[in-house]
Amino acid sequence: MSEQPDQQPTSTVNGTSGVYRNGNGSNSRHQSQPEQQPSAPQANKFSPRSAQIVGWGYHVPEKVITNFDLEQIVDTQDEWIRTRTGIEERHVAAAPSETSASLGIRAARAALESADVAPSKVDLIICATSSPEHIFPSTASIIQDGLGASNAGAFDLSAACSGFVYGLSMARGHILAGDAEYVLVVGAETLSRIVDWTDRGTCVLFGDGAGAVLVAASDVPGGITASVLGSDGSGADLLTVPAGGSAMPASLETVSSGGHYIKMDGTAVFRFATRVMAEATRQVLGKAGLSVDDVDLVIPHQANVRIIQNSVLKQLKIPEEKVFVNLQKYGNTSTASIPIALCEAIEEGRIHPGDNLVFVGFGAGLTWAACAIKWSVPVSKPEETWWRNTQRQATYQAAAARSMWKRAIRRVYSQFPEESRWGGGRKEGNEAG
Numbered sequence: 001m002s003e004q005p006d007q008q009p010t011s012t013v014n015g016t017s018g019v020y021r022n023g024n025g026s027n028s029r030h031q032s033q034p035e036q037q038p039s040a041p042q043a044n045k046f047s048p049r050s051a052q053i054v055g056w057g058y059h060v061p062e063k064v065i066t067n068f069d070l071e072q073i074v075d076t077q078d079e080w081i082r083t084r085t086g087i088e089e090r091h092v093a094a095a096p097s098e099t100s101a102s103l104g105i106r107a108a109r110a111a112l113e114s115a116d117v118a119p120s121k122v123d124l125i126i127c128a129t130s131s132p133e134h135i136f137p138s139t140a141s142i143i144q145d146g147l148g149a150s151n152a153g154a155f156d157l158s159a160a161c162s163g164f165v166y167g168l169s170m171a172r173g174h175i176l177a178g179d180a181e182y183v184l185v186v187g188a189e190t191l192s193r194i195v196d197w198t199d200r201g202t203c204v205l206f207g208d209g210a211g212a213v214l215v216a217a218s219d220v221p222g223g224i225t226a227s228v229l230g231s232d233g234s235g236a237d238l239l240t241v242p243a244g245g246s247a248m249p250a251s252l253e254t255v256s257s258g259g260h261y262i263k264m265d266g267t268a269v270f271r272f273a274t275r276v277m278a279e280a281t282r283q284v285l286g287k288a289g290l291s292v293d294d295v296d297l298v299i300p301h302q303a304n305v306r307i308i309q310n311s312v313l314k315q316l317k318i319p320e321e322k323v324f325v326n327l328q329k330y331g332n333t334s335t336a337s338i339p340i341a342l343c344e345a346i347e348e349g350r351i352h353p354g355d356n357l358v359f360v361g362f363g364a365g366l367t368w369a370a371c372a373i374k375w376s377v378p379v380s381k382p383e384e385t386w387w388r389n390t391q392r393q394a395t396y397q398a399a400a401a402r403s404m405w406k407r408a409i410r411r412v413y414s415q416f417p418e419e420s421r422w423g424g425g426r427k428e429g430n431e432a433g
């Protein structure tokens with residue numbers, strides 16, 4: 001099908017031009033704003049449908065571990081950690097109830113609330129995580145149940161710390177293909193559970209937390225305009241959790257040798273990260289038809305401030321004030337680092353409609369990913385009212401009740417013998433078939 005350069009945006013979400021609709025059926029706050037409308041980036045110029053980030057939220061566990069606390073656990077010093085990484089403290093999931101899914105649910109609820117979209121409107125949940133609850137079921141399915149997102153498909157995305165940006169690219173693809181109107185992309189981690197707290201080379205780096213965005217179909221130009229995804233599996237052994245998968249199933253031996261903890265060649269990962277962060281940023285800007293000078297804010301994966309300085313600042317010559325860094329407070333939260341940083345950048349007034357953003361990440365795999373985003377929605381949150389809050393709490397309680405009810409029914413059902421469950425008909429049918 002040939003592209004029509006003069007074609008005006010025609011597609012709509014729920015039939016309202018230039019607007020998506022919220023879960024209550026009323027027009028959302030993210031309406032097209034002609035006076036603020038930036039020109040559409042090249043990669044998206046002729047597309048009548050765009051994928052916009054319309055909601056965002058994050059949640060981190062309460063417990064904070066400072067570098068000074070770590071001095072009591074391993075042979076390290078606050079000064080070493082700060083000067084070699086930029087990290088000062090990190091949040092850690094101390095309570096057993098704080099899991100990747102429970103943190104993810106909190107972040108996802110916040111994202112839906114900020115967009116004023118009901119969970120039932122979500123078509124797809126992508127959970128990027130390096131510390132999933134289980135090999136299966138997916139953490140995304142547990143989040144789907146916790147949200148009461150009864151109309152959503154759900155899957156986990158394994159691309160380590162690049163996973164959130166991979167997820168954004170998947171969300172964009174689903175939306176532009178017309179397969180989804182709303183996609184939740186969640187990055188959720190409890191890395192503290194897979195970190196070896198006796199290994200000073202890794203335990204000082206990581207933190208726990210979750211961030212989420214709601215990506216919506218829209219006919220407002222802009223949004224996620226381009227993405228770059230990369231992988232080099234020859235570096236798979238540089239950053240890995242060796243045991244617990246099918247290559248090295250969990251056993252007494254893998255547990256006693258610490259095979260289920262993160263193992264890393266920090267220097268090799270550092271070199272790789274410094275190279276790909278700059279390259280991926282250049283590539284994604286090229287795809288979006290932008291130059292480095294057009295960028296208003298880069299939100300890089302928050303692993304090590306020296307990686308950010310050596311790549312984004314030095315190689316690309318992007319000034320410090322255009323790069324968002326918050327890793328001093330959270331450490332490396334893997335897939336959650338970019339969405340948490342996005343939320344804080346918004347809170348700090350660093351993002352405005354019309355801004356060109358770049359999200360760029362790297363991680364185990366080895367993998368890397370970048371997205372270019374033309375921010376096209378207002379950054380204010382909907383007004384919080386008593387009624388809205390009550391409605392939401394009722395929705396969450398209904399979701400929890402529905403889930404419990406389904407489990408209970410399954411338990412009761414499983415008590416009956418097979419014949420009485422199917423009234424004998426299925427068996428006969430099977431035999432006949």
Ligand code: COA
Pocket residue numbers: 075076077080081084085161200201204239264266267268269270273303304332362363364
């Ligand atoms: N406290 C004190 N000393 C430490 C230490 C710690 N927590 N960790 C390592 N050291 C020591 C090393 O043992 C080494 O000592 P030696 O010279 O006596 O052998 C010295 O510090 C230098 O170690 P080195 O590994 O060369 O430091 P570095 O400058 O490369 O910094 C990292 C180490 C891990 C901070 C850095 O390589 C890094 O950030 N890599 C990328 C990791 C990453 O981002 N991973 C996640 C990817 S998503």
